[in-house]
Amino acid sequence: AQSVSQHNHHVILSEAASLELGCNYSYGGTVNLFWYVQYPGQHLQLLLKYFSGDPLVKGIKGFEAEFIKSKFSFNLRKPSVQWSDTAEYSCAVTAINSGNTPLVFGKGTRLSVIA
Amino acid sequence: DAGVIQSPRHEVTEMGQEVTLRCKPISGHDYLFWYRQTMMRGLELLIYFNNNVPIDDSGMPEDRFSAKMPNASFSTLKIQPSEPRDSAVYFCASSYKRYTEAFFGQGTRLTVV
Helix, strand or coil, X not given: CCXXXXXXXXXXXXXXXXXXXXXXXXXXXXXXXXXXXXXXXCCCEEEEEECCCCCEEECHHHCEEEEEHHHCEEEEEECCCXXXXXXXXXXXXXXXXXXXXXXXXXXXXXXXXXX | CCCCEEECCEEEECCCCCEXXXXXXXXXXXXXXXXXXXCCCEEXXXXXXXXXXXXXXXXXXXXXXXXXXXXXXXXXXEXXXXXXXXXXXXXXXXXXXXXXXXXECCCEEEEEC
């Protein structure tokens, strides 16, 4: 079964700093990849997704993620964070064409942006 | 569509009591998922359904947990008896296909005292 690792439990950044959150998965076959965001007091929302094609995916609010198949990674990036980006970010993977459980999440990374 | 609807939003109950969480998925979605979210473990998949049929319940922690989906528009997650360690946020999500993105409800924050 696939698993997802998010390297940082809690990240603290100043406004305008650049962000990169790591996500690695363990599955050798074809996958669909997702980043979800959960703002304080709200439900999980899809930030971006990768199914196929260009490995650099752009999502909402200036976020992007790059799929590097050789590294089994799907890291999330943003060049300049804002206070409103304070949230919980979760990476998820679904293995295609397998009987594995779909939509397996990492443990999440809490991002705190300070002024 | 109103999205995935969960009820109640908050539940406080005493240890030993039965708790029932409810979920209405997005119409037309074939898959329904129940997740539990804690600080220590993040989002854990408890069980998922395809066309109302439970496919994988290996994430259900104990026999005290059970889930049903009697029809395409309603699912329940029941804990009986509840224990303090069950305190968490429980999310329901639905997706159109197995490999597409899931849409999440607002969650139910369960506190067992």
